[in-house]
Structures are given as C-alpha cells and as structure tokens.
Amino acid sequence: MEGSHQLPTSKPLPVLPAVEAAKRLAAFAAVDRHVGLKHKIIGIGSGSTVPYVVDRIVAQGAQANLGRVFVPTGFQSKELIIKAGLVLGDVDQYPKLDVTIDGADEVDDQLNSIKGGGACQLREKVLAEAAETWVIVADYRKNSKLLGTNWTQGIPIEVAPFAYAKVLTNLADMGSPATLPSGKPGLTLRMGKMKAGPVVSDNGMFIIDAPFPPELMAKPEELLHKIKMLTGVVEVGLFCNMARAAYFGNEASRHTHTHSLSHEPAVDKTNADADTDAVQDGTVSIRNNDGSVEQLQSVPDVPVVA
Ligand SMILES: O=C(CO)[C@H](O)[C@H](O)COP(=O)(O)O
Numbered sequence: 001m002e003g004s005h006q007l008p009t010s011k012p013l014p015v016l017p018a019v020e021a022a023k024r025l026a027a028f029a030a031v032d033r034h035v036g037l038k039h040k041i042i043g044i045g046s047g048s049t050v051p052y053v054v055d056r057i058v059a060q061g062a063q064a065n066l067g068r069v070f071v072p073t074g075f076q077s078k079e080l081i082i083k084a085g086l087v088l089g090d091v092d093q094y095p096k097l098d099v100t101i102d103g104a105d106e107v108d109d110q111l112n113s114i115k116g117g118g119a120c121q122l123r124e125k126v127l128a129e130a131a132e133t134w135v136i137v138a139d140y141r142k143n144s145k146l147l148g149t150n151w152t153q154g155i156p157i158e159v160a161p162f163a164y165a166k167v168l169t170n171l172a173d174m175g176s177p178a179t180l181p182s183g184k185p186g187l188t189l190r191m192g193k194m195k196a197g198p199v200v201s202d203n204g205m206f207i208i209d210a211p212f213p214p215e216l217m218a219k220p221e222e223l224l225h226k227i228k229m230l231t232g233v234v235e236v237g238l239f240c241n242m243a244r245a246a247y248f249g250n251e252a253s254r255h256t257h258t259h260s261l262s263h264e265p266a267v268d269k270t271n272a273d274a275d276t277d278a279v280q281d282g283t284v285s286i287r288n289n290d291g292s293v294e295q296l297q298s299v300p301d302v303p304v305v306a
C-alpha cells in the first residue's frame with residue numbers, strides 16, 4: 001500500500017477469553033479500516049471493547065499519532081486516552097470529528113443500536129453525530145436482527161433527576177412493562193452498585209432502563225422520537241441511522257497459541273467472560289450502512305496504517 005508503513009512486531013499478543021478476543025478482533029479491524037493517517041480528530045467511545053481500539057491506535061506508532069487529538073465520550077475513555085499518552089481534547093474545542101469508534105449493547109440488521117449500558121449515551125450520541133464517520137465495535141453477542149433480543153434490560157434513558165418519576169410514569173403508559181415475561185424486573189430507575197441510590201451519569205443525570213415489547217422495538221426510530229419528546233428526557237440510548245458500519249468479532253477456535261504484537265494491550269478484564277481461551281485468528285463480520293456484509297478471515301497482528 002503506497003504511503004503506508006508496517007510496524008515491527010515485538011511482544012506476544014496475550015491470549016484472551018473468547019469474548020474478549022472477539023472484542024479485540026472487532027476493534028483492531030475497525031481501526032485498521034477507519035483510522036488512517038489523514039484522520040486527526042478521533043472520538044473514543046465507552047465500554048469494555050473500546051480499550052482495544054485505543055491499543056490498536058497506539059500500535060500505529062508515535063508518527064501516526066503526531067498531531068492527532070482524541071475526544072472521549074466520558075470519564076472512562078478520558079482515562080484511557082490519558083493513560084495511553086494520547087492528546088486529549090473536548091467536543092467544545094472540536095465540534096467536528098473525523099471518526100468516532102464506540103461499542104454497543106445490541107445492534108440490529110439495519111445498524112440501529114442500543115447504547116447506554118455504561119450510562120454514557122448522551123456524550124456518545126454527541127460524538128457519534130459530530131463525527132463524519134461513526135463506527136460500532138462489538139463481540140458476537142451484540143449482533144441481532146431485532147433490538148431487545150439479547151439486551152433485554154431495556155433502552156437506557158438519561159433523565160433530569162427531578163423528572164425521573166414523571167418519566168417513569170410516561171414510559172409505563174407507552175407500554176414499558178414493570179416485569180418482563182421472564183419474571184425479571186422491567187422498567188426501572190438504574191440503581192448504583194456499591195452505592196446507595198441511583199446511578200448518576202457523567203452529566204449528573206439519572207438513568208432509566210425501559211424495555212418494550214418486540215412490536216415496539218421493531219420500529220426503533222419511531223420509539224426513539226416518542227421517548228425523546230417526553231419532558232425531562234435528556235437522551236435516549238437508541239442510535240438510529242447513524243453508523244457507517246458495525247464490526248462484530250466472532251468466536252475464535254478453542255485452541256491456544258500466541259501471536260506477536262508491537263505493544264502490550266491495556267486489557268480491562270473486569271467484564272471478561274472467562275469461559276475459554278481463544279486466539280487472534282477468529283473472523284470478523286462487518287455490516288456496512290449500504291447493506292453490504294463482509295467477512296474478514298483474520299486480522300493482522302500489526303496495523304498497516306494508510
Ligand atoms: O454504550 C455504552 C456505554 O454507555 C457502551 O458502548 C456499551 O455498553 C458497550 O459496552 P461493551 O463494549 O462493554 O460491551
């Protein structure tokens with residue numbers, strides 16, 4: 001490839017549990033395709049897949065990252081950017097981004113997605129909308145036909161704290177059930193873990209999780225507009241018609257070996273499903289917004305930056 005450079009390999013690529021390996025595959029493939037030398041203002045999303053995005057960007061080398069600015073979608077990605085030694089910016093300085101890469105909780109076959117599992121959906125949507133290209137990276141569990149199939153806990157909705165009870169009533173009237181058919185809780189104000197009281201977002205807001213029946217989830221854009229019109233709602237974790245492409249890492253084969261990589265990825269294993277060891281040579285399914293579908297058979301250990 002003209003004008004591109006291949007980086008030397010050095011340290012071995014860590015063997016990861018299957019789901020983590022899939023996240024890494026998706027992230028590496030998306031960075032390789034969407035973060036080139038000409039991309040200077042880059043949005044970094046939230047969640048457990050995004051650390052691999054940062055790893056791959058760092059692996060592009062100091063030269064590639066010269067003059068780049070990275071804009072985070074929240075506290076977690078801000079820390080990632082700082083710890084990686086990349087230059088931090090904010091969306092008020094950079095209201096136009098070249099590309100934003102982010103995770104998702106579920107993606108349907110039209111590239112609509114549920115986001116906000118990490119309570120970051122307001123900033124995530126601002127950075128998705130501000131970017132010329134918005135790309136989703138996820139593992140195979142997020143790849144769905146219909147939103148709400150695997151992500152059953154509901155649409156994350158960020159609300160002004162004083163309005164939460166009114167919005168809960170509005171959502172119940174719209175058809176969000178108090179209990180799911182499985183018997184699990186339905187419509188809820190998200191509560192903190194290891195903290196008494198509700199989750200408070202990076203913007204000082206509360207989060208409501210609102211599941212809806214399949215007939216309503218089948219029309220996510222309609223649902224998004226209805227929820228967004230409720231007074232007190234700040235942002236809805238439904239992202240419709242925004243993604244250029246979604247990258248899904250598939251489950252790798254269950255034997256173990258290691259590959260080489262030019263750096264040690266900063267692996268956040270807090271969400272790792274420790275079911276099996278997996279390798280780097282799983283496949284990646286790509287769904288593009290023109291309806292085309294691609295299948296990558298492998299992802300190179302070192303990035304080729306063009
Ligand atoms: O929307 C998000 C946070 O608000 C995340 O992007 C989403 O929860 C996906 O996270 P992970 O990569 O850990 O599956």
